[in-house]
Amino acid sequence: MPQILYTVRATCPSVQVRGRYLSWLVPDHLLAVQAAGAANARVVLPGVTNDISQALSLAEGPAIVEVQYVFPSRKVFETYLRDHAPALRADGLKYFPPDSGITYERQVAEIAAELD
Numbered sequence: 001m002p003q004i005l006y007t008v009r010a011t012c013p014s015v016q017v018r019g020r021y022l023s024w025l026v027p028d029h030l031l032a033v034q035a036a037g038a039a040n041a042r043v044v045l046p047g048v049t050n051d052i053s054q055a056l057s058l059a060e061g062p063a064i065v066e067v068q069y070v071f072p073s074r075k076v077f078e079t080y081l082r083d084h085a086p087a088l089r090a091d092g093l094k095y096f097p098p099d100s101g102i103t104y105e106r107q108v109a110e111i112a113a114e115l116d
Helices: 015-035 052-058 074-083 085-095
Strands: 004-012 040-044 063-071 103-110
Touching (some): 004 015, 015 085
Antiparallel strands (some): 004 103
């Protein structure tokens, strides 16, 4: 049975909002999703760089946080969506309502192959 990669991409209006979002996300939200069935979780910050000139230009625009969860099977993922995701999403909206400027994109994929 293939594993499921569930990616949530949050686009924050600024690096300041991203910082607050990361403080809420790590570790409590990640641990809650793991307790609800995810085998692991990874937080990725697309566009973050050590190049100071590029970093300064990124500080003025949207800041992205991407979280990648791996679920051991589609069945476990579907149970997560049905039984746990609504409450976890509601918790996030309590701290970051629509007027916070954060937008979300979600993607689901099967993992075809992986090397360690």
